[in-house]
Amino acid sequence: MNYQTVGHGLVKIDVMEKVTGTAPYVDDLVMPGMLIGKVLRSPYPHAAIKRIKIEKAQALNGVKAVITNQDTPRVKWNSAGFPPSQGAILVEDQYILTDRARFVGDGVAAVAAVDEKTAQLALDLIEIEYEKLPHVLGQDKAMEPEAPIIHEGVEKNIVGHLPIVIGDVEQGFKEADFIFIDKYTCQRVNQVSIEPCGAVVALYDANGRLNLWTSTQMPHLVRRIVARAMDMPVGKVRLIKPHVGGGFGSRLGAVNEPIAAMLSKATGKPVKLIYSREESFVGSESRHPIIMELKTGVKKDGTFTARQMTAYIDAGAYATHTPSFAGPVGGWFLAMYKSPNVKYDGYSIYTNTPPCGAFRGYGNPQVVWAVESQVDEIAERLGLDPREIRLRNHPCKGEVWAWSGWEIESCGLEEAIERGSQSIGWENRIRQGSNTKENSNQGQETVHKVGPETKKKGIGMAYMMHVSGARPMLHETGSAFIKMNEDGSVNVVYSSSDCGQGSSTALSQIAAEELGLPINMVHITQFADTDTAPFDIGSHASRQIYSGGNAVKVAAGIVKKQVLEHAATMLEVSASDLAIENGQIICLQDETKTKSVAEVAYNALYGTNGFEISGVASLEPPGNPPVYAAQFVEVEVDTETGIVKVIKVAAAHDVGTAINPVCVEGQIEGAVQQGLGYALTEEMVFDEMGRLQNPNLTDYKILTVKDMPEIDSIVVQAASQTGPFGAKSVGESGLVPTAAAVGNAIYDALGIRIKDLPITPEKVLGLLKAKS
Amino acid sequence: MFQLAYYEPQTLKEALQMDGVKKGTGKFLAGGTDLLVQIKRRKIEPQELINLKAIPELKGVQETGDGGIRIGAAVTVKGIMESSLILAGYPAMAQAAKELGTPQVRNRATIGGNIVNASPAADLVGPLLVYDAILLLTSESVQRRVKIEDFLLGPSQTALGKEEVLEAIELPALPAGTGAVYLKHGLRKTHEIALVGVSIALRSDGQGVIEDCRIALTAVAPKVIRAREAEDALKGCHLDDETLSRVAHIAEANCLPISDVRASADYRRQMVGVLTKRGLLSLGGSN
Structure with missing residues (x-):
């Protein structure tokens, strides 16, 4: 299809503000009389607060409020951002500030003071008598009978068990020629958005309304959560979202908004509460470590007879997302390969660590790491090309996708595998087998020889499927309101957050395309305000373009219809004879009958029986078409140091129609950076007392620009049938298969398979030593 | 919380006469890349910060006239990295500077701070040791010269007297034919604190025998x-495979690594061997 705006790599609409540093973020906001908030955190992983004395802190000059658990509303709440839905299992197990610390960093008190220094000093003056309790780290240990109980009444610390059964796996294993049993694990990682997570200004105003300026991915749902935590009506809360410096799931729910709200309520002043980098590591939610036990039955031809996974998910100290999250974990597992018999058990387990929550991919990076590593082994044992076993077993267009239960609208996996293979040079890959590959780099650049044969190259691949939204697991209401100004330009009022991913640009392109307007006549909200923007469940589940784009397109269609009808009256023709092209009304029958959209909009507003041309759409998206990706990775491993150098990543992603191909490539490249860090270097490390050892960017190792390999972002466009202009999604998927592809490339290079992320040099050397 | 006074003396004499120096309640500030972090984390709580950056004696890299050079203690890491005298005469120093931290840190951090902070992972210190650096320590009444090896006592511990400041670093002239290298090992290519660093200065005769x-x-x-044992084992040898692996093992035995969040002791020890071998190999042809 030829589109005027859609499919073009237009410059992001917010680029000037961002590159000139003028785009306002929460921390830039200053209000008259504003106070600074600070949170006092538990130094112990598990401790009851016996006594807490705040008098000295209160007496300090400049301190305006000191609050503790005793001041919090007597409602337990859950911070995770979900619309009430069948798939949302929301265990309410926390207070805004706790009277029993369950992890190092758990908030036990907060202060508001005239400046940061005073607030910090006030924290020092709060006297707390703790009774230390036994603690437990690691979800496997937390399930043991003798483990300390973290929440009363939750036996073995298992806060959720989600089983899924399809067919009969025992029968399936009987029918298998081979059975593979493996255990894979993965570490906790942090989103590390450039704007640290936890940034809010709260103002409890004289009218009794709570106003929140907060860096969030979901204005309406966080408004609802805060209302619940504060025990006040939703309508009394107004939430405004300025620019957001990266989300990646970390802002998928309330973070510190309720604390700031309490401090503002106590003082009647605006209170700014901004977490430092160190605080945001423990004060917001990270990606779940999961222990995954896999059992897979396979026929000689590579088809699966039974697939089984038991997942032990480390929830951290509070439930938040985890019991619900166990659902998608099962969904990713069961839906990525066809098998008549599937069994899944997902256990959500409390530990004395910071809570885990949403992080780009929402369980899929963990599942794909395990499944795609094992499938690589299966392919090798069966003597199949790793690409072939994927092509043989993936669900395809026209088949029912088990994640949603709906028919798959389009599938670009074959093209993705073909183009990815070409890019990485798959045909030159020498099958590793169980032997050591001595020299596979003929025809490629010469290996820098330090010692004899110290560096080995390898190529691996992995595949994934992902969603374009949250249906049917969640109710997915999304809305857009579009109104036309007298110059013919439109305001698109849309509440969900562009967190930097470029969704506001792509949504503007969808509006411009549908309306026949040039892009510079579309103005989309950057600051979303729940008092004025229609309801939307937020920026997550890779849903902004498919679901949000659908709402924008429907609203634009309503506006377009009004434009044409009013133009028809003005031109005395039938509306069905009119079209809009580049801001101009065209009459298909009579070239002389023309008006600019501006003239029509002006006439509507200021003519007889004036009205504003406008349209609102509020609806659930029509489906949830899956996307596919195949990533190919070439590595060079230093066998003396264990360092894995990634030479190239060919990331082939079927995204449906790419509304803005440059933004799509940006999404893939950024995600690959996170995926490589997940594979190789990133890990939140806790000591035996549950203290995070590396809450800083020196020791929490996200890859730098100098570490990044060549990335070939290959955009495959198998258009969906129901998405706006055929769009599907790309938001999360770029990091989902990366770790498995890296692991498989290392196997190709060295013949060793590491089953616990991250793949550190020490693990590489350990397995190499064991092998020899 | 504490009150912090800030001073910016214009001369060394003025700096050394400050109350904070006399009473021991002050801290000298140069780049601040370690000091300010320590203050922020409340590991130290000085009452005065005395900025040394305006003092002329602490600036610049000059030739000393006897073939060596003098580096002012407040020369930045970026200054070290780009100094033509250092690049030409002491390339392992320039290399270590280039690998220290990030561009933002290198623009601020100073060689003096890197030494006085006395981190076991300080990048510039290894090359200074193999170049036999002499530190010029100045107090109001006395000036003394101390070998860097004698200056460093342990983590955050040095022989710097209470009323002394590190004024400059002197690198002596090197015998002709000396080659040197700094190899730094980390997970990333930049923004790393060394897991292990190996610095080597090597001189061999015309036949490849290590002198x-x-x-x-x-x-x-x-x-x-x-x-030292590894050094002694090398003298009089050729850089053949046997020597390399023997010396690498001795170097491994010469160190006392710890396990921490960055790496295990075993891995660090193993990398000492690998880097020693690689460093020697890279210098193999530099006689």
């Missing part, structure tokens, strides 16, 4: 250390 050798090991002991 002199110095090896310093970074981040594998309470301070940056010389691997």
Whole structure:
């Protein structure tokens, strides 16, 4: 299809503000009389607060409020951002500030003071008598009978068990020629958005309304959560979202908004509460470590007879997302390969660590790491090309996708595998087998020889499927309101957050395309305000373009219809004879009958029986078409140091129609950076007392620009049938298969398979030593 | 919380007469890349900060006239990295500077701070050890010269007197034919604190026999250390495979690494061997 705006790599609409540093973020906001908030955190992983004395802190000059658990509303709440839905299992197990610390960093008190220094000093003056309790780290240990109980009444610390059964796996294993049993694990990682997570200004105003300026991915749902935590009506809360410096799931729910709200309520002043980098590591939610036990039955031809996974998910100290999250974990597992018999058990387990929550991919990076590593082994044992076993077993267009239960609208996996293979040079890959590959780099650049044969190259691949939204697991209401100004330009009022991913640009392109307007006549909200923007469940589940784009397109269609009808009256023709092209009304029958959209909009507003041309759409998206990706990775491993150098990543992603191909490539490249860090270097490390050892960017190792390999972002466009202009999604998927592809490339290079992320040099050397 | 007074003396004399120096309640500030972090984390709580950056004696890299050079203690890491005298005469120093931290840190951090902070992982210290650096320590009444090896006592511990400031670093002239290298090991290519660093200065005769050798090991002991047994084992040898692997093993035995969040002691020890071997190999042809 030829589109005027859609499919073009237009410059992001917010680029000037961002590159000139003028785009306002929460921390830039200053209000008259504003106070600074600070949170006092538990130094112990598990401790009851016996006594807490705040008098000295209160007496300090400049301190305006000191609050503790005793001041919090007597409602337990859950911070995770979900619309009430069948798939949302929301265990309410926390207070805004706790009277029993369950992890190092758990908030036990907060202060508001005239400046940061005073607030910090006030924290020092709060006297707390703790009774230390036994603690437990690691979800496997937390399930043991003798483990300390973290929440009363939750036996073995298992806060959720989600089983899924399809067919009969025992029968399936009987029918298998081979059975593979493996255990894979993965570490906790942090989103590390450039704007640290936890940034809010709260103002409890004289009218009794709570106003929140907060860096969030979901204005309406966080408004609802805060209302619940504060025990006040939703309508009394107004939430405004300025620019957001990266989300990646970390802002998928309330973070510190309720604390700031309490401090503002106590003082009647605006209170700014901004977490430092160190605080945001423990004060917001990270990606779940999961222990995954896999059992897979396979026929000689590579088809699966039974697939089984038991997942032990480390929830951290509070439930938040985890019991619900166990659902998608099962969904990713069961839906990525066809098998008549599937069994899944997902256990959500409390530990004395910071809570885990949403992080780009929402369980899929963990599942794909395990499944795609094992499938690589299966392919090798069966003597199949790793690409072939994927092509043989993936669900395809026209088949029912088990994640949603709906028919798959389009599938670009074959093209993705073909183009990815070409890019990485798959045909030159020498099958590793169980032997050591001595020299596979003929025809490629010469290996820098330090010692004899110290560096080995390898190529691996992995595949994934992902969603374009949250249906049917969640109710997915999304809305857009579009109104036309007298110059013919439109305001698109849309509440969900562009967190930097470029969704506001792509949504503007969808509006411009549908309306026949040039892009510079579309103005989309950057600051979303729940008092004025229609309801939307937020920026997550890779849903902004498919679901949000659908709402924008429907609203634009309503506006377009009004434009044409009013133009028809003005031109005395039938509306069905009119079209809009580049801001101009065209009459298909009579070239002389023309008006600019501006003239029509002006006439509507200021003519007889004036009205504003406008349209609102509020609806659930029509489906949830899956996307596919195949990533190919070439590595060079230093066998003396264990360092894995990634030479190239060919990331082939079927995204449906790419509304803005440059933004799509940006999404893939950024995600690959996170995926490589997940594979190789990133890990939140806790000591035996549950203290995070590396809450800083020196020791929490996200890859730098100098570490990044060549990335070939290959955009495959198998258009969906129901998405706006055929769009599907790309938001999360770029990091989902990366770790498995890296692991498989290392196997190709060295013949060793590491089953616990991250793949550190020490693990590489350990397995190499064991092998020899 | 504490009150912090800030001073910016214009001369060394003025700086050394400050109350904070006399009473021991002050801290000298140069780049601040370690000091301010320590203050922020409340590991130290000085009452005065005395900024040294305006003092002329602490600036610049000059030739000393006897073939060596003098580096002012407040020269930035970026200054070290780009100094033509250092690049030409002491390339391992320039290399270590280039690998220290990030561009933002290198623009601020100073060589003096890197030494006085006395981190076992300080990048510049290994090369200073193998170049036999002399530190010029100045107090109001006395000036003394101390070998860097004698200056460093342990983590955050040095021989710097209470009323002294590190004024400059002197690097002596090197015998002709000396080659040197700094190899830093980390997970990333930049923004790393060394897991292990190996510095080597090596001189061989025309036939490839090692005449002199110095090896310093970074981040594998309470301070940056010389691997003297490894050095001795090299003297009089050719750089053949047997020697390389023997010396690498001795170097491994010479260190006392710890396990921490960055790496295990075993891995650090193993990397000492690998880096020593690689460093020697890279210098193999530099006689």
